[in-house]
Amino acid sequence: MPSLSSLVDRIGGRGASAWDIHTRAMLDRENGEDVIVFSVGDPDFDTPSKIVDSAKRALDDGDTHYMDVRGKETLRRLIAEQHTEKTGQQVTAQNIVIVPGAQCGLFCASLCVAESGNEIITTDPVYTTYEAAICATGAQMVTVAQRVDEGFRTDYHDLKSAITAKTRGIFLANPNNPTGVVLSDDEMQHIVDLACEHDLWIVADEVYADLVYEGEFKHFASIPEAQDRVISVSSFSKTFAMTGWRIGWIVAPEPVADHVENLLLSMLYGMPGFVQEAAITALSECKLDSLSMRDTYRNRRDLVLNALKEAPLIKCQKPMSGMFLLVDIRETALSSAEFVVRLYEATGVAVLDGGAFGSTGEGFVRISFTNSEEDLLEGSRRIVQFVTETDF
Numbered sequence: 001m002p003s004l005s006s007l008v009d010r011i012g013g014r015g016a017s018a019w020d021i022h023t024r025a026m027l028d029r030e031n032g033e034d035v036i037v038f039s040v041g042d043p044d045f046d047t048p049s050k051i052v053d054s055a056k057r058a059l060d061d062g063d064t065h066y067m068d069v070r071g072k073e074t075l076r077r078l079i080a081e082q083h084t085e086k087t088g089q090q091v092t093a094q095n096i097v098i099v100p101g102a103q104c105g106l107f108c109a110s111l112c113v114a115e116s117g118n119e120i121i122t123t124d125p126v127y128t129t130y131e132a133a134i135c136a137t138g139a140q141m142v143t144v145a146q147r148v149d150e151g152f153r154t155d156y157h158d159l160k161s162a163i164t165a166k167t168r169g170i171f172l173a174n175p176n177n178p179t180g181v182v183l184s185d186d187e188m189q190h191i192v193d194l195a196c197e198h199d200l201w202i203v204a205d206e207v208y209a210d211l212v213y214e215g216e217f218k219h220f221a222s223i224p225e226a227q228d229r230v231i232s233v234s235s236f237s238k239t240f241a242m243t244g245w246r247i248g249w250i251v252a253p254e255p256v257a258d259h260v261e262n263l264l265l266s267m268l269y270g271m272p273g274f275v276q277e278a279a280i281t282a283l284s285e286c287k288l289d290s291l292s293m294r295d296t297y298r299n300r301r302d303l304v305l306n307a308l309k310e311a312p313l314i315k316c317q318k319p320m321s322g323m324f325l326l327v328d329i330r331e332t333a334l335s336s337a338e339f340v341v342r343l344y345e346a347t348g349v350a351v352l353d354g355g356a357f358g359s360t361g362e363g364f365v366r367i368s369f370t371n372s373e374e375d376l377l378e379g380s381r382r383i384v385q386f387v388t389e390t391d392f
């Protein structure tokens with residue numbers, strides 16, 4: 001085979017082996033074994049039927065042709081209106097680009113702001129796809145370790161000292177996966193101040209913004225000084241249980257939106273019209289469905305926290321948002337990878353090695369509550385039994 005570009009070496013990403021246990025559990029489940037899968041973050045809810053019906057209607061009506069590459073005007077207008085309502089940032093449909101999921105939005109944002117010789121700052125732990133999305137541009141990903149024993153918070157001084165003359169931007173998942181941390185107003189202001197001082201982009205990945213359990217979520221775009229340097233990325237995946245529909249959006253200054261449109265022209269040629277119709281229905285008619293899913297996730301979080309609270313040697317960090325819970329297993333003296341394998345082999349419960357998200361995730365495992373209450377209770381019971389009975 002002829003040689004390939006150096007890009008292929010940069011898109012491998014980190015932590016691929018952490019998914020082994022998940023793959024194994026899925027296979028075992030298919031073979032009828034008694035396993036409980038806490039390792040993946042795909043909502044277990046069906047997409048609300050109104051959304052599905054509108055896609056079906058659009059298909060029946062022949063909405064099967066090429067589309068405006070930037071996305072349907074109606075959908076972009078709706079997103080712009082809702083964004084302005086939430087943030088106060090005055091945007092129009094021209095600031096919005098429809099992308100196949102936040103993941104693609106992050107990738108496009110990366111390509112527009114960074115290139116070889118640049119650095120992009122993010123956190124450790126970091127969502128696993130960030131490395132490849134950033135490094136694909138030729139830039140380097142620089143991670144700032146979160147203060148683990150302060151609840152995985154971002155320290156301002158750590159962030160400041162990571163900035164160099166090569167830094168082009170700060171990429172943050174807020175709310176965070178895997179920690180469930182939501183940045184405080186002060187933390188956000190510090191980040192914005194640094195971005196202004198050093199002329200950096202802020203790429204704000206807000207896919208869990210509608211799954212915040214306490215208080216109001218604040219968007220970076222609501223901070224006036226940030227508005228000409230923030231690219232907000234979000235999607236329908238988590239809010240409306242639409243992961244497989246692959247639809248999301250970015251909100252960006254108009255020149256950036258124009259460049260993202262050019263990128264999409266060269267690699268996508270627009271999102272399917274019927275999927276966009278489904279998204280219009282989601283935004284205009286399904287707020288209550290999304291609130292109800294959020295309440296269910298919150299109840300599940302509390303159920304797991306309660307079920308694990310008496311367990312010896314492990315401690316849970318209460319997530320403020322999202323669909324995951326980090327469990328501190330450091331007192332077992334096992335590595336996260338060992339814990340994950342031994343737990344699975346002893347109980348059939350698959351959790352994810354926190355080390356997949358970076359070195360500060362070592363000593364933690366991630367539980368996803370995209371499972372029924374029954375499975376969450378039974379899985380938690382098995383975890384408690386495992387840590388109680390194992391001689392570590």
Ligand SMILES: Cc1ncc(COP(=O)(O)O)c(C=O)c1O
Nearest residue numbers: 101102103127173177235237248
């Ligand atoms: C922090 C974070 N960003 C982005 C994504 C990708 O979301 P989407 O399905 O919209 O591409 C995920 C998915 O789990 C995520 O956890």
